[in-house]
Amino acid sequence: MIGETFGNYRLVAELGSGGMGAVWLAEHTMLGSKVAIKVLRPELSQNQGIVQRFFDEARAASRVNHPNIVSVVDFGWQQSTAYLVMEHLQGQTVTRAIYQTGRVAPERALFIVREAAVAMAAAHAVQIIHRDLKPDNIFLVPDLSGGERVKVLDFGIAKLLGDSEPGHNLTQTGMIMGTPAYMSPEQCRGAGRVDHRTDIYALGCVLFHLLTGRTPFVAATPGDLIASHLTVPPPAPSSVTTGISPELDALVLRCLAKELDQRISTMPELIEAIDALLAAPSQLHATIALPPPVAPVPVPVPAVGTTMASSAGEVQRGAPAWRGGLIIGAFAVLGGVIAVIAMLSTGGGSEPAKAPVDAAIVTPAVPPDAALAPVVDAAAAAAAVDAGTPTKVPVKKPPRLPRTGSGGGSGSDGGSQSGGGSGSAYMYEGR
Helix, strand or coil: CCCCEECCEEEEEEEEECCCEEEEEEEECCCCCEEEEEEECHHHHCCHHHHHHHHHHHHHHHHHCCCCECCEEEEEEECCEEEEEEECCCCEEHHHHHHHHCCCCHHHHHHHHHHHHHHHHHHHHCCCCCCCCCHHHEEEEECCCCCEEEEECCCCHHHCCCCCCCCCCHHHHHHHHCCHHHCCHHHHCCCCCCCCHHHHHHHHHHHHHHHHCCCCCCCCCHHHHHHHHHHCCCCCHHHCCCCCCHHHHHHHHHHCCCCHHHCCCCHHHHHHHHHHHHCCHHHCCCCCCCCCCCCCCCCCCCCCCCCCECCCCCECCCCCHHHHHHHHHHHHHHHHHHHHHHHHHCCCCCCCCCCCCCHHHECCCCCCCHHHCCEECHHHHHHHHHHCCCCCCCEECCCCCCCCCCCCCCCCCCCCCCCCCCCCCCCECCC
8 A cells, every 4th residue: 555645645654553454654745744644444444334433533532632642634535445644653652661671660650641641631521532542552752851742542443333333242342442451341341331431440551551561460362351350359560560659559459440439530530649649759669668676685695615714713604613623633634744744854865854843842932042952863763753653752962052142043954944933943942
């Protein structure tokens, strides 16, 4: 059909097609301005009732003259085919916007549905009911200010085939009168009288789709979808995705109420509810409720298995007393063994090892006459060690030496001697 003329317009390219016909991009043969032409299918153009209603709806839509509604500028016949001439829009459908992002932010979703509701309020005022509102029929046009403008398409097309049309059963009527995923329960039943509240239900489905990325009901066949609209309670958006506030859930569910008296009743009421949410951004997003702070409860510190004394000089709680005594005794024995090894090694070379000192006669400090104190007989000490006898080692009276001050000298082997305090390690209390 490219190149064919409809009135003053020549078809340039097909923009899309559906059950009612096809939409074409066309240009004015004299002015070159672009328009969109919807061409009714030839077999439907033979039905005078359908064509009359097609043109009546076109006249009604043109009378609305609202910036959020696509303008119808002409209509007529091309041979035996009826057509409508509409403004050509640059932008994308809401379907495409959802596809690009997966889902739409609550603020933008509410803005889109609000603008569509404003358009529908104007249409309802002149008794026009859309009956096929869906993301494909809501268009987003870039605005000169950098934002976007909403345009509602396809007015009146869903009303072309009524329930009483001869030769069409319920399924055919449902397929033509609307899209099952967005149809109200009364529309699914094929009710003879469907009022403006069916458009409110459809916008509720659109809002659900924008917020979650899917329609309220998902089914394999149109029949199953229709059954869901009739019998299954609608899910809350927050049950499908995250970040949806209870207030936003409540708005969507009011639009999707199956009973007409429980549904939002008019488009102005829907606009008011949306404005209230947009005025309170904190109500648009779900918040994670944190538990109230709890006063810290003292937790008993488990006893540490240690025998080290605390700074108060007490064994820490939880350590058995007998364990402390046992380990202290072990340290004492170990210290004695180390002392014996040290004494045996101080002689160096082949010198006989010095005998262990009898603790009963060791003094804790150096006496004033240290130089006159008796010293251990090294040979006798070595013999005692070799014999393993516990008897005391005899000592010799040393010769009297001149005084040299307090005792604190180094050992005869040149290495510092270990022992208690300063001075010689082998000093005894004696006269």
